Amino acid sequence: MDLSERQLQILQAIITDYVENAEPVGSRSIAKKYNLGVSPATIRNEMSDLEEMGYLTHPHTSAGRVPSDKAYRLYVNDLMKKKNLSAKDKRMINDRLSASRDEFDRTIRHAAELLSEITHLASFAMTPATNEETISFIRLLPVDERTLILMIVSEGGQITNTTLRLTVPYTQEALELLSKNMTVSYKGRTLDDVLKSEIIHDVGSDIEALSALKGSVMPSFLRTLEDMLNVNLYMEGMTNIFNLPEYTSIDRARDFMELFARKDWFTQKMLARDNGVVVTIGDENDTMKDCTLITATYHVDGKLVGKIGVIGPTRMKYDEITSIMEYLTNNLSESFRLPENTGEGNAGDKKQNK
Amino acid sequence: MDLSERQLQILQAIITDYVENAEPVGSRSIAKKYNLGVSPATIRNEMSDLEEMGYLTHPHTSAGRVPSDKAYRLYVNDLMKKKNLSAKDKRMINDRLSASRDEFDRTIRHAAELLSEITHLASFAMTPATNEETISFIRLLPVDERTLILMIVSEGGQITNTTLRLTVPYTQEALELLSKNMTVSYKGRTLDDVLKSEIIHDVGSDIEALSALKGSVMPSFLRTLEDMLNVNLYMEGMTNIFNLPEYTSIDRARDFMELFARKDWFTQKMLARDNGVVVTIGDENDTMKDCTLITATYHVDGKLVGKIGVIGPTRMKYDEITSIMEYLTNNLSESFRLPENTGEGNAGDKKQNK
DNA sequence: ATTAGCACTCTTGCTTGATGAGTGCTAACA
DNA sequence: TGTTAGCACTCATCAAGCAAGAGTGCTAAT
Numbered sequence: 001m002d003l004s005e006r007q008l009q010i011l012q013a014i015i016t017d018y019v020e021n022a023e024p025v026g027s028r029s030i031a032k033k034y035n036l037g038v039s040p041a042t043i044r045n046e047m048s049d050l051e052e053m054g055y056l057t058h059p060h061t062s063a064g065r066v067p068s069d070k071a072y073r074l075y076v077n078d079l080m081k082k083k084n085l086s087a088k089d090k091r092m093i094n095d096r097l098s099a100s101r102d103e104f105d106r107t108i109r110h111a112a113e114l115l116s117e118i119t120h121l122a123s124f125a126m127t128p129a130t131n132e133e134t135i136s137f138i139r140l141l142p143v144d145e146r147t148l149i150l151m152i153v154s155e156g157g158q159i160t161n162t163t164l165r166l167t168v169p170y171t172q173e174a175l176e177l178l179s180k181n182m183t184v185s186y187k188g189r190t191l192d193d194v195l196k197s198e199i200i201h202d203v204g205s206d207i208e209a210l211s212a213l214k215g216s217v218m219p220s221f222l223r224t225l226e227d228m229l230n231v232n233l234y235m236e237g238m239t240n241i242f243n244l245p246e247y248t249s250i251d252r253a254r255d256f257m258e259l260f261a262r263k264d265w266f267t268q269k270m271l272a273r274d275n276g277v278v279v280t281i282g283d284e285n286d287t288m289k290d291c292t293l294i295t296a297t298y299h300v301d302g303k304l305v306g307k308i309g310v311i312g313p314t315r316m317k318y319d320e321i322t323s324i325m326e327y328l329t330n331n332l333s334e335s336f337r338l339p340e341n342t343g344e345g346n347a348g349d350k351k352q353n354k
Numbered sequence: 355m356d357l358s359e360r361q362l363q364i365l366q367a368i369i370t371d372y373v374e375n376a377e378p379v380g381s382r383s384i385a386k387k388y389n390l391g392v393s394p395a396t397i398r399n400e401m402s403d404l405e406e407m408g409y410l411t412h413p414h415t416s417a418g419r420v421p422s423d424k425a426y427r428l429y430v431n432d433l434m435k436k437k438n439l440s441a442k443d444k445r446m447i448n449d450r451l452s453a454s455r456d457e458f459d460r461t462i463r464h465a466a467e468l469l470s471e472i473t474h475l476a477s478f479a480m481t482p483a484t485n486e487e488t489i490s491f492i493r494l495l496p497v498d499e500r501t502l503i504l505m506i507v508s509e510g511g512q513i514t515n516t517t518l519r520l521t522v523p524y525t526q527e528a529l530e531l532l533s534k535n536m537t538v539s540y541k542g543r544t545l546d547d548v549l550k551s552e553i554i555h556d557v558g559s560d561i562e563a564l565s566a567l568k569g570s571v572m573p574s575f576l577r578t579l580e581d582m583l584n585v586n587l588y589m590e591g592m593t594n595i596f597n598l599p600e601y602t603s604i605d606r607a608r609d610f611m612e613l614f615a616r617k618d619w620f621t622q623k624m625l626a627r628d629n630g631v632v633v634t635i636g637d638e639n640d641t642m643k644d645c646t647l648i649t650a651t652y653h654v655d656g657k658l659v660g661k662i663g664v665i666g667p668t669r670m671k672y673d674e675i676t677s678i679m680e681y682l683t684n685n686l687s688e689s690f691r692l693p694e695n696t697g698e699g700n701a702g703d704k705k706q707n708k
Numbered sequence: 709a710t711t712a713g714c715a716c717t718c719t720t721g722c723t724t725g726a727t728g729a730g731t732g733c734t735a736a737c738a
Numbered sequence: 739t740g741t742t743a744g745c746a747c748t749c750a751t752c753a754a755g756c757a758a759g760a761g762t763g764c765t766a767a768t
Contacts (some may be wrong), residue, residue, distance in 0.1 A: 026730050041742050044731065062730045062749045103577075141495050141503065149495065149503060149515060159517040161503060223457075239615050242608040250604055254596040257611070261593050380761050395711050396760065416718045416761050711768075717761090723756080730748090737742075 008079065009036055010046050011055055014068045015075050019315050022245045069282035072292070072314055076279050080319040083326055088225075089118050093328055094136055097335060104336075109234040111298075111308055111332055116237025119321050121312040122260070127232040128304035129271055131192040133158060138182040140217070145169040150220060152228065154191070158338030162224050166216050167241065174209045181210070195225045233267050236259055246290075246313040259288060270295060270307055277322055277329075282314045292316055296325040298332035308332075357407075362433065363390055364400050364411055369421045369429050371670050376599045378418030382584035391557040397611035409560070423446055423636035426646070430633050434673040439681055443472050447682055452540055460691075464590040465652075465686055470591025473675050476614070481586040482658035484544045487512060488525075492536040494571070504574060506582065510657060516578050520570050530561045532571065535564070549579045577678060582703055587621050589614055600644075600667040613642060624649065624661055630677055636668045646670055650679040662686075 003011070012014060013034040017025045027040040036043070047065050050056045055074065073237060074120040083091075096114055097107060102325075112125035127130075133154045141149040146169050160227060168261065186194050188260040198218070228335055247253045260266060269287075275297045288311070295309035308329065356367070367388040371379045381394040381401060390397070401419050404410045409428065410419040421429075439447075439493050450468055452463060459481065464481035487508045495503040500523050505515040552572070592614060601607045614620060623641075629651045637643055642665070649663035662683065664675060 022729090028730075039742050040730095041732095041744095042740085045741090048732080058731090060749055062728095062733095062747085064730065139497065141497070143493065143495070143505070147513075149505070150496065151503070151517070159501075161515050161517055163505070163513040163515055239608060239611045239617075242604065242611070248604055250596065250602055250607060253604060253607065254593060257593045257596070261591075356764065378761090393759095395763095396709085397714095401761080412762090414718055415763095416716085416759095469768075611734050692728090709768100711766100713765090713767095714763100715765105716754090716763085719760085720758085722756085722758105725753095727750105727752085732745100732747085734744090734746105735742100736744100738740090 003050075006036070006038075006076055007050060010043060011050060011067070011071060012075070012079055014047075014056065014065055015071060015079075018067055019317055022315060024066050026064035029064075031111050054091070060212050067315075069284065069314060072281045072318070073234075073284075076242065076281070076318050076322075083319045083323040089324065090327070092118065093331055097328075097331055105232060106334060107332070108232070108306065108308075109236070111328060112234045112236040113352075115308060115310055115328060116240055118324055119310050119316075120237075120240050120243070120310075121310045121316065121321075122235070122238045122241055122256075123308065123310045124233060124235045124260075124266075124270070125308040126267065126270060126306050127233075128300055128306040129231055130154070130156075130158065130229055130304065132190055133152055133228075133304070134190050135183075135186045135194065137187060138179060138221075140175045140179045140182075142170075142172065142175060148175065150217065151225065152221075154228075155247065156301065158227050158228070160224060161179060162220060164217065164220050168212070168214075168216075170213050170216075171209055174213045177210055179307055181214075182221075191229050195222060198299075215336060231267055231278060233263055233270075235263075241312065244313060246315065252290075256288075256291075270309065273307070275305055277326060279318065279322065288312065290319075293320055294318075294325060296322075296329045298329040298335075298336070300336040302337070307331075320352075356592075357404075360390070360392070360630065361400055361404060361428060363388075364397060365404060365425060366422070366429070366433055368401075368410065368419055369425060372421055377671060378413055378420050380418035383418075421669075422632075423638065423668060426635045426672070427638075430635070430672050430676075434676075436491060437673045437677040439678060443678065443683070446472065447685055451682075451685055459586060459684070461689060462586070462660065462662075463590070465682060466588045466590040469662060469664055469679070469682060471593055472678055473664050473670075474591075474594050474597070475664045475670065475675075476589070476592045476595055476610075476666045477662065478589045478595075478620075478624070479662040480585060480588075480621065480660050482654055482660040483585055484510075484512065484583055484658065486543050486544055487582075487658070488542050489537075489540045489548065491541060492533060492575075494529050494533045494536075496526065496529055502529065504571065504578065506575075506578060508582075509542075509656065512582070514582050516654070518571065518574050520567075522566070522570075524567050524570075525541055525563055528567045531564055532567055535568075536575075543605055545579050545583050549576060549583065585621055585625065587617055587624075589617075595666065598667060599705060600669065606644075610642075610645075624663065627661070629659060631680060633676065644660045644668065647673075648672075648675055648679060650676075652683040652690070654690040656687075656691070660686075 009028065012023050013036070017030070017033070027043040030036075030043050031038065038299055047056060051058065051065065055071040056067055057068050059066060091260045093114060096110055107126045108127055112123050115123040133156050136153045136155045138153070139151045141151060143149060143163070146166045148164050148166070148170065149161050150158065150164055151311070153159050198221075237256065241247045242253060247256060250348050273295050277294065277296045279292065279294050281292045285291060285293055290313065291311055292314045295307050295308060295313050297305050297307050299305055308325065310325070355648050358645045364565050367384050367390070368379050371384070371387070381397040384390075384397050384612065385392065385394045401410060405412065405419065409422055411422050412619045413420060415563065447468060450464055459579050462479045462481055469477040473506070486512050490507045495505060497503060497517070500520045501519050502524065503515050503519070504518055505513065505514050510543050536580040548590070552575075592611065595610055596599045596607060601610060627649050631650045633648050635646045635647065639647055641647060644667065645665055646668045647663060649661050653659055662679065664679070
């Protein structure tokens with residue numbers, strides 16, 4: 001059963017008002033603020049119908065109405081219009097993101113910071129998942145007789161290198177042989193695939209010296225692959241939610257914070273979401289049933305896909321926030337398009353520990 | 355004016371009781387639980403004196419007494435005894451730390467996790483500051499005609515390497531020359547010093563090709579130094595504080611959480627603290643005046659010094675916690691003593707981004 | 709010096725009643 | 739038949755009042 005034009009208007013009014021003021025909205029105030037040309041009584045009747053259809057709820061008998069998850073869903077799908085960002089927000093995004101364009105992880109983190117500053121909600125950003133990345137080649141570079149650098153280059157152009165110190169000296173030939181050997185074995189396979197298969201069978205080799213070297217190198221190789229696969233998660237503005245009336249109860253605030261203490265779990269959850277701007281409202285989430293989660297994806301070089309998102313109560317400014325996220329992710333994708341033209345080394349990797 | 359033996363006993367009893375129950379403790383309950391052989395009235399008189407001396411406070415007329423910061427300070431300095439760790443805690447620390455002994459950053463993070471699990475407080479761990487580390491040598495390794503690896507080795511044995519992609523090809527000679535050139539310039543100088551001086555004067559060179567290459571390499575070099583200098587901070591168990599009666603007020607909980615959202619600021623604060631086990635109680639902190647902060651230091655190879663710490667309300671089990679931290683830092687220092695005998699490469703460095 | 713006794717204070721929890729916002733129903737109206 | 743005014747009813751919220759209980763501080767006796 002479809003909603004009448006007037007019902008939609010009333011629903012929209014209720015949502016707008018509730019999102020703004022966080023208080024149950026009554027028939028009288030609707031009639032006054034949004035002049036729909038009908039009396040409070042009529043609005044009451046419509047509200048009663050809307051409640052019966054599941055779009056509104058009643059905290060208690062004599063309170064105003066509150067939009068349900070279903071109402072927000074309708075709003076997001078059909079009612080809301082795209083918002084233009086304020087000049088201030090646009091400028092903020094442009095300035096702050098471009099300032100750190102050359103450092104990947106830092107840029108991602110800044111994006112999350114920005115998002116929480118602009119939306120006043122909790123937000124996060126993740127580096128792209130690289131499960132599907134394939135290995136292009138592997139190289140072992142000599143440093144001194146017992147030290148070498150292991151370098152892994154993916155088809156996508158991602159380069160990782162680690163310093164290895166062996167207990168015994170290696171020979172130049174063994175090193176070159178192993179480089180080729182590994183490249184041949186792994187070229188074209190995904191990081192994920194290599195990690196999973198190699199962790200099981202212990203690989204030997206026909207040549208003696210090679211076998212020994214390989215034995216020393218493999219553990220580091222696997223650990224490095226693992227690091228490459230790891231998605232980094234940056235959370236920002238978690239404390240913003242303390243300012244929302246939804247979270248004045250210490251219990252709800254605690255629940256909220258505890259969710260995000262489990263970073264690994266959260267990362268998995270977020271990786272599983274679809275690409276593009278995705279909004280899940282209240283019950284549509286399997287955990288955090290009183291939250292809305294909005295995620296959006298950005299692209300790196302048009303291939304890899306990372307995610308950013310905001311989390312807040314179901315009562316949020318859906319139109320503004322989705323618009324902001326769209327703008328922000330476009331901007332990010334743009335930043336990460338750069339093909340080979342920087343001239344700079346790729347920074348952003350971390351300190352190496354002895 | 356010194357405290358009498360009986361006053362000390364009473365003070366100790368009050369502290370013990372209050373730390374346990376988080377409620378103002380009255381004369382009657384002291385007399386009952388800790389049989390000091392005197393009546394509540396006598397205890398009341400002593401308590402009155404102790405209050406006058408500043409060791410106790412009174413939430414309101416008809417409530418029991420609460421220890422002041424000064425009382426805790428006295429307790430920490432003179433009264434408390436070292437506690438033996440429970441077998442369970444010991445085992446936990448031994449098992450969980452050794453499991454990740456080969457990866458520096460991960461071990462540090464685990465230490466913080468452990469600390470918050472055992473103490474049920476918020477905790478943190480920092481990697482060592484490397485301001486004082488000096489450069490041993492710098493090497494540039496060729497990969498292909500436009501790609502090279504920049505490697506920085508410190509006297510302490512810390513190795514960092516970054517992949518660089520240049521816009522223009524380089525020559526083998528220029529590369530070797532620059533390696534030597536840089537090593538000569540920077541050897542023996544601290545990271546901090548090099549970073550500060552080089553960021554100011556733009557360095558030219560006499561040879562044409564060398565100058566061009568140097569111009570391309572320097573920005574990455576400086577950024578890498580910066581990364582090496584960065585102290586990593588891991589925070590764990592922040593949500594533990596929600597379970598404490600001190601933080602049932604949303605405002606205090608918010609204040610607490612917001613302190614730690616400012617990671618950079620917090621890192622600076624912590625770096626400035628003395629080495630060893632340091633306890634600062636309430637007013638002794640310039641911020642967080644209602645918290646106690648306990649930090650302790652661990653050593654890497656006997657030289658570099660990192661910190662771990664716990665943060666909680668002034669009401670905490672000082673004896674247990676300081677003992678745990680002492681044990682934990684000893685254990686950590688032990689783990690990080692290993693000189694060259696692993697055979698494994700040093701893992702723990704992060705994904706490198708394109 | 710110590711202690712018993714007692715008045716006094718202050719918090720906490722509970723009840724009561726007033727207020728006000730808002731609904732739901734009914735009957736009148738266009 | 740859809741709309742509206744009117745009115746009784748419900749429920750949350752707030753303040754005031756009251757009793758109970760914990761604990762102190764003082765005084766006088768030991």
